[in-house]
Amino acid sequence: MTYPLEMKRASRDFKVRRGVLGMRDMSLRAVDTVSLHVERGETLGLVGESGCGKSTLARMAVGLIAPSSGEVLLDGQSLSSYAAEERARRIQMVFQDPFSSLNPRLRVGASVAEPLRMTRPELSSGQIEEKVCAILEQVELRPEQARLFPHEFSGGQRQRIAVARALVADPALVVCDEPVSALDASVQAQVLNLLRDMQDERGLGYLFISHDLGVVGFMSHRIAVMYLGRLVELAARDELFRHPAHPYSQALLAAAPGRGGTPLSGEMPSPFDPPQGCAFHPRCPFVRDLCREQAPEAKEEGGHIVRCHYPL
Numbered sequence: 001m002t003y004p005l006e007m008k009r010a011s012r013d014f015k016v017r018r019g020v021l022g023m024r025d026m027s028l029r030a031v032d033t034v035s036l037h038v039e040r041g042e043t044l045g046l047v048g049e050s051g052c053g054k055s056t057l058a059r060m061a062v063g064l065i066a067p068s069s070g071e072v073l074l075d076g077q078s079l080s081s082y083a084a085e086e087r088a089r090r091i092q093m094v095f096q097d098p099f100s101s102l103n104p105r106l107r108v109g110a111s112v113a114e115p116l117r118m119t120r121p122e123l124s125s126g127q128i129e130e131k132v133c134a135i136l137e138q139v140e141l142r143p144e145q146a147r148l149f150p151h152e153f154s155g156g157q158r159q160r161i162a163v164a165r166a167l168v169a170d171p172a173l174v175v176c177d178e179p180v181s182a183l184d185a186s187v188q189a190q191v192l193n194l195l196r197d198m199q200d201e202r203g204l205g206y207l208f209i210s211h212d213l214g215v216v217g218f219m220s221h222r223i224a225v226m227y228l229g230r231l232v233e234l235a236a237r238d239e240l241f242r243h244p245a246h247p248y249s250q251a252l253l254a255a256a257p258g259r260g261g262t263p264l265s266g267e268m269p270s271p272f273d274p275p276q277g278c279a280f281h282p283r284c285p286f287v288r289d290l291c292r293e294q295a296p297e298a299k300e301e302g303g304h305i306v307r308c309h310y311p312l
Contacts, residue, residue, distance in 0.1 A: 109146030
């Protein structure tokens with residue numbers, strides 16, 4: 001079976017120079033052998049603390065950076081085999097900060113039109129303008145606002161523009177990297193509802209990335225939990241919320257507003273010096289000797305995947 005997006009044991013390493021006096025090159029593994037897929041019309045949520053590798057994974061998914069090993073597939077074919085124009089037609093991205101993702105020197109209409117000009121060269125200027133006005137109306141902006149510049153809009157309106165630009169070329173899948181974290185709560189709800197409406201109308205698949213488990217729960221059909229570059233749990237949303245099997249997932253849920261649980265203590269280890277064995281063991285309240293000695297393999301039961309020696 002082919003999927004709009006699939007990752008097979010995808011990893012990404014970076015070379016980083018460290019040290020004050022004796023500069024030396026070090027390798028940092030930001031994403032470590034991740035396997036996942038997004039089905040047509042579904043939202044796969046990806047959640048984890050800042051620095052766990054979520055944004056690196058997002059950029060790998062759309063081809064902004066290549067995996068160091070493993071594969072990223074679009075519709076069953078390697079992402080690297082697509083020309084840039086075809087890749088842009090199939091998959092788009094909504095970034096965290098709508099202001100920095102929009103060219104301040106371009107009018108909004110020109111920014112929204114960029115994917116169309118890239119992927120549909122056969123369209124006339126009039127046809128492009130018509131499609132831009134139509135998509136602006138779909139995201140609840142007025143067509144005449146296409147003449148304005150990004151600084152003339154509020155944060156929520158700018159994110160609507162970013163959504164319009166991502167959808168104007170009619171991709172099958174959109175990667176949303178923290179798309180509402182820079183917005184206040186009321187505007188967050190408007191943008192999230194807009195994304196869900198667009199999904200219902202177009203059958204879109206979303207890879208939806210956030211550190212906020214409440215937002216991910218609202219948007220997602222399935223949820224993947226990431227820690228220090230690796231997926232530690234993946235399950236249907238309701239299953240994960242009812243029966244989190246990994247201690248890290250349980251701690252994230254406990255820390256969510258209204259849950260009344262004990263927040264996770266300590267900080268995520270440095271990716272330059274990851275712990276031996278299970279990467280989570282320094283913070284795990286259920287740690288045993290095996291956890292300190294050996295990294296756990298992923299286990300699956302009924303579509304619920306967990307990477308833990310002693311799942312809860």
